[in-house]
Amino acid sequence: MSSIAAAQHKKATARPLTPATHGKDEHEVFRRLRAATKAAGYDALVALSQDNVTYTAGFLVPSHATNRFRRTISILAGDSFASQIVVSVEEKQAVARSRFADVRSYDQFADDPADVLADALIEAGVAEGRIAVELDYMPARDFLRLRERLPRAVFEECKEIYFRTRMIKTDEEVGILRRIGLLTERVIHDSLKEVRVGMTEIDVARRVVDQLIAGGSTNFKYRFGSGVNSSVTNCGTTHKKIEAGDIIRIEVLGELDNYRSNVTRTAVVGRPTDRQRDIFASLVRAREICKTMIRPGLPVADLYRTYVTSCRESGIEPTLKFLGHGIGQTIHEEPYITDTRDIVFEPNITFTMEPLYMIPGEMGFHAEDMYVITRDGFDFITGDICKNDELIQVG
Amino acid sequence: MSSIAAAQHKKATARPLTPATHGKDEHEVFRRLRAATKAAGYDALVALSQDNVTYTAGFLVPSHATNRFRRTISILAGDSFASQIVVSVEEKQAVARSRFADVRSYDQFADDPADVLADALIEAGVAEGRIAVELDYMPARDFLRLRERLPRAVFEECKEIYFRTRMIKTDEEVGILRRIGLLTERVIHDSLKEVRVGMTEIDVARRVVDQLIAGGSTNFKYRFGSGVNSSVTNCGTTHKKIEAGDIIRIEVLGELDNYRSNVTRTAVVGRPTDRQRDIFASLVRAREICKTMIRPGLPVADLYRTYVTSCRESGIEPTLKFLGHGIGQTIHEEPYITDTRDIVFEPNITFTMEPLYMIPGEMGFHAEDMYVITRDGFDFITGDICKNDELIQVG
Structure with missing residues (x-):
């Protein structure tokens, strides 16, 4: 796993940083989630469930509903970082239809999406931050891998952030x-x-x-x-x-x-x-x-x-x-x-x-x-x- | 959480032990899974995903497909322990239709299904055993809770056991x-x-x-x-x-x-x-x-x-x-x-x-x-x- 991780890490750091999008230009859902994340004292918000990711992205990655091995992940960090991770076979649809301008894909058979997630969080500058994740949904192995890759980060449950934000509809x-x-x-x-x-x-x-x-x-x-x-x-x-x-x-x-x-x-x-x-x-x-x-x-x-x-x-x-x-x-x-x-x-x-x-x-x-x-x-x-x-x- | 855990534990230990059902009387799927679990060196097999639990139980608990907060869990341990955990609202259907004779239910709003699972594993006598679980599906919080309750158990991925067993159809x-x-x-x-x-x-x-x-x-x-x-x-x-x-x-x-x-x-x-x-x-x-x-x-x-x-x-x-x-x-x-x-x-x-x-x-x-x-x-x-x-x- 560490060789994949190293490769992933190289790939991620070789990319240019995502251009900052200013809060006011973002979709209302992004703005609300960023505000709730900040208010709860976190630096980043990570979702993996179909409902939370689809709510965030405004688009359902089709196999998110049919194939539990194909992880789909959304990340909001700080004031401007926003990225979505999808399986490569769905990348084109996500690029065309997701609210996320930054879509990253992984090969279902060769890559570990938890590493792609870890790389994105490092790139977002929150590797030592407080990160709200779906502990109530994230598979244990992904969580263990993420904690191994980001040993200085603090991970806590993001359930309430999503619940409270989603509860009040636009x-x-x-x-x-x-x-x-x-x-x-x-x-x-x-x-x-x-x-x-x-x-x-x-x-x-x-x-x-x-x-x-x-x-x-x-x-x-x-x-x-x-x-x-x-x-x-x-x-x-x-x-x-x-x-x-x-x-x-x-x-x-x-x-x-x-x-x-x-x-x-x-x-x-x-x-x-x-x-x-x-x-x-x-x-x-x-x-x-x-x-x-x-x-x-x-x-x-x-x-x-x-x-x-x-x-x-x-x-x-x-x-x-x-x-x-x-x-x-x-x-x-x-x-x-x-x-x-x-x-x-x-x-x-x-x-x-x-x-x-x-x-x-x-x-x-x-x-x-x-x-x-x-x-x-x-x-x-x-x-x-x-x-x-x-x-x-x-x- | 510890008071709920204590209450659950009391409930579980107060029950009579599940009567031993001899291997030869069990459904073919139970027998195959028990054999694969034993062959892989584990004392128990725990599933939480819709596909693995439904495969084991021969019955889909309806809200397993619609409500991710309502955990459904199957447990096979040793030669005879077999139990299914379902949300209370689905208990009657599970009792009527599941292959599991022992169905345990939890209150969605008051109980922690991870504690019901821990209690069942203790009752099955594998609290210090090697337990194969769906690390690739089990929510991180459930896993952390289970490890806290059963600190002497060893937990490892059961993906291959289910994959290989399910691959060869009856x-x-x-x-x-x-x-x-x-x-x-x-x-x-x-x-x-x-x-x-x-x-x-x-x-x-x-x-x-x-x-x-x-x-x-x-x-x-x-x-x-x-x-x-x-x-x-x-x-x-x-x-x-x-x-x-x-x-x-x-x-x-x-x-x-x-x-x-x-x-x-x-x-x-x-x-x-x-x-x-x-x-x-x-x-x-x-x-x-x-x-x-x-x-x-x-x-x-x-x-x-x-x-x-x-x-x-x-x-x-x-x-x-x-x-x-x-x-x-x-x-x-x-x-x-x-x-x-x-x-x-x-x-x-x-x-x-x-x-x-x-x-x-x-x-x-x-x-x-x-x-x-x-x-x-x-x-x-x-x-x-x-x-x-x-x-x-x-x-």
Whole structure:
């Protein structure tokens, strides 16, 4: 490994230094991340996960999503150093589409990307600095190699820097989330209208997916469960036929320009029983009480506690230990709406609320929409097209 | 963290020891992994990646694919210890569907899965043992925590154990790969037949995806590039309209029961030019020469060198530094068909060959099929339905 390291080091030092780009000319995301890194007392910020690197670069290196051996790394250091490391086979795309002007590539079979990273940090002048890295994602071997190459650097977790920065969306991000949220809700609405007794779950899924693709979404996921399958969290979609009386739970995780949606509806084939109606009404009641509270300054933990209290007053115990979650580059991100978080709502936080109640082996109830915090309250991203104040009747 | 650790430890030691299951009663995959672990001199084998854990458990924990903060871990230790660690929200599914009889869950917001792992290894009696873990995947923080909890254990990379074991498929695995390979090839065949000038790339993608879903595939990916888009490795699928004379490159990565397919075809809208015909013929010629060599005992590096030599004799330089790759739980796995590998073909190795030549900014040529090594040669998994001895003419 040391011979590769030496070669890499030579290559890196032989390059001219990256020309300084002044903060004001940089993309808003770079500026925010640099500011957060500095405020937290670090000299550099290194990301390796698909969501953090894609957020930073504004571009998903395709094999970042399909091949875990092809590392993709982003580096911001000091006031001007910015570099992205990609596998050589994706270099052309990255040069054309990434926000990083400085793209460095490695040969998947001959080079160690951890060495390319070490070289870049040395070049950036932070070899003895405080470096915030994704310890929660970076493979142990990369970390051990990096520490070996930069023995005087201090490495600490950068999770909070990314969480807090990503949590407050830019207006551009909110715009993309609105587009994919609306598409997702419309697809669910239109697909539920076509549900008939005797169709299989997969028959419905074909309609969902066709409309998602037609709308420009590609990296989506969906979960469609009928009858007892509706009671399985993250269920698969099967050849089971839809029967009269089935509860149907449809959850769609859409995607557009690397931003995600998460919308869920519960329907019943025919008329609901009193028990089904009552359970769903309890979830809706809890959600509506929560809605009256949402505004900047509200601690998310308070929202969660209100939700739990309301459910219990109706005699149901929430199945999940959170009411919802932030949404953006990943389906789940901060703020998790739960009582272990000390986060307070701020404008441009985007999140879901997903009251959920499962009766294992029987049926499940789940209503999920997307919201955005505004200057003085909140706004719906979804919830207007496919209403869910009561169980949707289909068939 | 130490109070959580203490609580976890109490929980773990309070449980009865997992009853010993004798090797002969275990699933073939468990037996193979235990044997490979022992042969490599280790007392335990720990996996965290989606592919290795799913391979071991025979079941994909759904959020393992969507939420990187929800760790899923598999542990095999000694002759009988076997345990899987999952997030509590997925526990019921794992208990019902995983090969592991012993499923342990953690609260995503309160527990540290690295502590649950440490407790399990202590319970398995290997706290001072040699433990093979996925250093190439395990997040650095989990590794640091594990080393802190088990200071007398030796941790080393388990990559080779999994690579070598997964590389030789069971007959059951070959069967699944044949099913998804055939579905994928048929979908490409039928979709190409429908291509017409004026359709968009997304129009074609809708046909591809609809047939994949109807065939039971869910976690697929596809890349459809026409004209200049065909020259982009891992291109996206766009609203571009298909024009006469376009080269079309369609690559489908299907999925069935967590096994993947990878099939690619290159077509031309109308008649090919002489240059297009010649380039594709050069790739086919190289592939056909390679086919005459494939049998158990052949070093994959020899196959790669033959491919490169043949391409160069035709005046083209291969774009990729490998001719193909193993395929199974992941699209790319060992053996990579390249000259940095010392792997020799053995029966039940499944792999692709994908001669590929890109002319950046102009067009790309790519023909990919799946194969399996047999006792005295090889067999096609794909290649019979959608022939590609020459450019496919569409439109």
